[in-house]
Amino acid sequence: MNILLNKKNILAVIAGILFAGLILNTVEQISPKQVMSTNQALYIESGEEVVRFMDSNEIKERILEEAVSTRSEDTEKLRKIENVKTYLERRNAPLAAYAKELVEAADRYGIDYRLVAAISIIESSGGKHTFRTYNAWGWGKKNFSSWEEGIDQVSAGLGRYYSRGLNTPQKIAPYYCPPSASEWARKVTFVMSEIEK
Numbered sequence: 001m002n003i004l005l006n007k008k009n010i011l012a013v014i015a016g017i018l019f020a021g022l023i024l025n026t027v028e029q030i031s032p033k034q035v036m037s038t039n040q041a042l043y044i045e046s047g048e049e050v051v052r053f054m055d056s057n058e059i060k061e062r063i064l065e066e067a068v069s070t071r072s073e074d075t076e077k078l079r080k081i082e083n084v085k086t087y088l089e090r091r092n093a094p095l096a097a098y099a100k101e102l103v104e105a106a107d108r109y110g111i112d113y114r115l116v117a118a119i120s121i122i123e124s125s126g127g128k129h130t131f132r133t134y135n136a137w138g139w140g141k142k143n144f145s146s147w148e149e150g151i152d153q154v155s156a157g158l159g160r161y162y163s164r165g166l167n168t169p170q171k172i173a174p175y176y177c178p179p180s181a182s183e184w185a186r187k188v189t190f191v192m193s194e195i196e197k
Contacts, residue, residue, distance in 0.1 A: 009075055009079075012074070012075050012078075013075075077103060077107075080103045081099045081100050083114070083195050083196060084096075084099040084102050084103060084113065084114065084117050085099035087117070087191075087194060087195045088117060088126050091121065091125065092126075093120070093125060093126020093127055093128060094126060094127035094136075094147070095117065095120050095126045095127040095136060095151075096126070097147075098147050098148070098151060099117075101147070101148055101151050101152075102116050102117050102151055102155075105151050105152050105155035106155060108155065108159075109155045109156050109158065109159030110159055110162055110163075111155060111158050111159055111162050111167075112167075112192065114191075114192040114195040115158060115169070115188070115192065116137070116151060116155055116158065118169075118188045118189075118191035118192045118195060119137050119138075119154070119176075119188055120136040120137055121191045122184065122188055122191065123136060123137050123138040124136040124137070124138070127147070133145075134146055134147050134149065134150045135150055136150065137150070137154045138177075139153070139154050139157065161175065161176075168185075168189075169184070169185040169186075169188040169189045169192070170182075170185040170189070172185070173185035173188075
């Protein structure tokens, strides 16, 4: 699995570099060469506006920097989505189709990307056996209008736990599942580690 991920990462970086090269070539072909010299920035004032023309090397550097930084963030996000999706698919969990939403909500609320998926496995086998509509997490007695709403609301609620320093299943468990806190925390932690494999 790790070898496959490394190959995917390498391919993603190569694709990003090739794409950046294509953009640079296009920019070079359409850049206003007659207005500026090759290694010089030119300022033209017209009324209130100041227009700055960058030389083609500066444009290339900026595009390449943005492509590389964006590519590494995208690669990490894709890795997390793939981890969640693969784990949930192996269990035929309905939430497997929402792996992207799970990861994006975790990013939005500053929680571990595996937490909401792991809780869904413990509470409802990933959305197979829900007590309330679209509530795969045993989140009170709440019905949600969709999986997306459930993911967002539960992630936001767990984000509030995190903001109080309750940032592990062991710390969350006494509030989330008081009757069997240590067992619940152990199970959630185990599933989180399985998602990361």
